[in-house]
Amino acid sequence: MAPTSATLTDSLALTDFVINQGHGVKGLSEMGLKTLPKEYIHPLEERVDKADILPQASIPVIDMSKWDDTEVAKSICDAAEKWGFFQVVNHCVSLEVLGRVKAATHRFFGLSAEEKKKYSKELSPSNNVRFGTSFNTQAEKALEWKDYLSLFYASDDESSALWPPACKDEVLEYMKSSEVLIKQLLQVLMKGLNVTEIDQTKEKLLMGSLRTNLNYYPICPNPELTVGVGRHSDVSTLTILLQDDIGGLYVRGDEGQSWIHVPPVNGSLVINIGDALQILSNGKYKSVEHCVIANGSRNRISVPIFVNPRPKEILCPLPEVIATGKKPVYKPVLYSDYVKHFFRKAHDGKKTIDFAKINNS
Ligand SMILES: COc1cc(/C=C/C(=O)SCCNC(=O)CCNC(=O)[C@H](O)C(C)(C)COP(=O)(O)OP(=O)(O)OC[C@H]2O[C@@H](n3cnc4c(N)ncnc43)[C@H](O)[C@@H]2OP(=O)(O)O)ccc1O
Numbered sequence: 001m002a003p004t005s006a007t008l009t010d011s012l013a014l015t016d017f018v019i020n021q022g023h024g025v026k027g028l029s030e031m032g033l034k035t036l037p038k039e040y041i042h043p044l045e046e047r048v049d050k051a052d053i054l055p056q057a058s059i060p061v062i063d064m065s066k067w068d069d070t071e072v073a074k075s076i077c078d079a080a081e082k083w084g085f086f087q088v089v090n091h092c093v094s095l096e097v098l099g100r101v102k103a104a105t106h107r108f109f110g111l112s113a114e115e116k117k118k119y120s121k122e123l124s125p126s127n128n129v130r131f132g133t134s135f136n137t138q139a140e141k142a143l144e145w146k147d148y149l150s151l152f153y154a155s156d157d158e159s160s161a162l163w164p165p166a167c168k169d170e171v172l173e174y175m176k177s178s179e180v181l182i183k184q185l186l187q188v189l190m191k192g193l194n195v196t197e198i199d200q201t202k203e204k205l206l207m208g209s210l211r212t213n214l215n216y217y218p219i220c221p222n223p224e225l226t227v228g229v230g231r232h233s234d235v236s237t238l239t240i241l242l243q244d245d246i247g248g249l250y251v252r253g254d255e256g257q258s259w260i261h262v263p264p265v266n267g268s269l270v271i272n273i274g275d276a277l278q279i280l281s282n283g284k285y286k287s288v289e290h291c292v293i294a295n296g297s298r299n300r301i302s303v304p305i306f307v308n309p310r311p312k313e314i315l316c317p318l319p320e321v322i323a324t325g326k327k328p329v330y331k332p333v334l335y336s337d338y339v340k341h342f343f344r345k346a347h348d349g350k351k352t353i354d355f356a357k358i359n360n361s
């Protein structure tokens with residue numbers, strides 16, 4: 001018998017439906033629930049309080065058409081130091097490519113639960129392809145109102161063979177078209193750290209592995225009681241994020257006291273610094289805490305490309321940064337250990353980076 005909103009008041013039935021059967025929160029949303037199940041209610045301090053939003057503040061929007069011009073390069077480095085977030089327009093990823101990957105995201109989440117479940121942790125043909133819901137359902141006290149598909153790029157052949165047919169070509173096209181933008185940003189940001197050449201060794205350290213996530217945030221009955229994604233910083237070097245026209249992404253301003261909305265700008269990509277680059281730059285570039293609120297009237301999607309070190313890279317402040325006489329704030333860590341530490345706990349704001357901090361006490 002198909003479950004109803006009445007039978008899903010039992011916690012076990014709810015997790016079975018959402019997690020085990022692969023319906024996700026999209027399945028819950030489409031049942032027409034009138035109230036949010038208690039498993040999704042977050043404590044007040046984990047939600048975005050309207051009183052903490054700075055309505056006048058905004059992160060910079062940077063025109064990339066003259067990306068290596070001194071002024072443009074300075075605005076990129078300044079944004080990475082001050083905000084950790086900025087948007088880029090007139091970049092080299094075409095509107096058509098962005099449109100196709102957004103359509104592919106809707107197509108994937110529009111598949112039946114049975115079809116999507118084939119990519120769950122338990123059934124997926126590879127660890128590199130994973131459909132799931134929330135962030136870490138085992139470790140979380142309250143679940144997040146989001147389903148996702150996570151695609152780690154190993155090779156064209158593997159992607160072709162194992163990624164879902166509903167989206168694989170479009171995700172690959174988006175990922176490959178973003179490579180030039182990624183290289184432009186890294187070149188500018190590295191110059192700001194006195195690194196004048198990105199040789200092959202540095203390239204593997206900065207962008208040796210790519211992961212693309214497709215995020216789906218369905219309509220939520222009581223959006224004010226929950227979160228789409230809880231407070232976290234990304235563990236990437238850089239994240240290139242495509243969002244649709246709905247909005248809901250908030251980033252910390254004011255040294256972590258307030259929230260600033262990242263408004264959708266047609267054709268733009270949101271760029272943020274991740275923990276790996278905060279560590280490599282010894283804290284000069286900031287990996288800033290952010291979160292996503294839930295929406296009561298529209299389904300939202302986003303498509304981040306996480307640009308990462310290779311899993312086997314050792315992460316620590318770059319020699320060029322330390323050469324200026326600055327004391328290292330971070331100790332060497334194996335990048336895959338850092339990522340595993342991130343994935344094994346619930347979202348907890350900026351705490352992940354403590355894993356790499358040198359403890360001077
Ligand atoms: C989903 O909601 C999210 C996601 C995010 C993501 C933000 C990022 O910045 S992602 C960029 C992460 N970097 C990389 O993926 C590149 C480097 N990759 C690696 O080092 C490895 O591929 C690995 C990720 C460590 C996985 O290696 P593997 O040997 O396969 O290790 P496991 O033991 O299987 O996994 C460890 C642990 O993590 C869980 N996990 C793995 N992959 C994912 C995934 N894609 N999504 C969620 N969780 C994942 C896995 O289940 C393991 O946990 P156990 O409890 O089962 O031990 C930001 C915000 C979000 O809301």
Ligand SMILES: O=C(O)CCC(=O)C(=O)O
Binds near residue numbers: 215234249301
């Ligand atoms: O959906 C968004 O706008 C941001 C999602 C996010 O922060 C993430 O996937 O790491």
Ligand SMILES: [Fe+2]
Binds near residue numbers: 232233234290
């Ligand atoms: Fe994020």
